Amino acid sequence: MANFIFYLKFYVRPSAIELKQLIRDARDEIDSLNIEFKKFRIDFTKLRRTSLDELQSTCSNNNGGDDIIGNICEKVENLLNSIDQTLPISDLVTAEVGFFDLIRID
Numbered sequence: 773m774a775n776f777i778f779y780l781k782f783y784v785r786p787s788a789i790e791l792k793q794l795i796r797d798a799r800d801e802i803d804s805l806n807i808e809f810k811k812f813r814i815d816f817t818k819l820r821r822t823s824l825d826e827l828q829s830t831c832s833n834n835n836g837g838d839d840i841i842g843n844i845c846e847k848v849e850n851l852l853n854s855i856d857q858t859l860p861i862s863d864l865v866t867a868e869v870g871f872f873d874l875i876r877i878d
Contacts, residue, residue, distance in 0.1 A: 824852055 831845035 820852055820855065824849065827852070 827845055827849055831842065831849075
């Protein structure tokens with residue numbers, strides 16, 4: 773029995789402390805990743821808006837009725853509108869944070 777208590781005291785406890793620290797570090801990394809992702813999302817949204825504005829300006833200058841330019845403008849506009857809805861990264865990052873919130877660290 774004394775050997776078991778010795779084992780618990782000197783081997784399990786440090787491992788638990790290391791595990792807690794590992795979880796804390798992972799939380800910090802996820803928080804940092806969330807911040808970076810939010811910055812990316814803001815920058816990406818600005819870029820997308822600017823691109824759409826420039827595209828609309830180009831298309832409105834196509835008063836000559838060039839069908840090729842009109843078709844290209846329409847396709848690019850559709851592409852830019854669809855890109856904003858295809859960023860699932862935030863869902864993945866949020867899911868990871870939810871997992872670590874289940875673990876209580878004192």
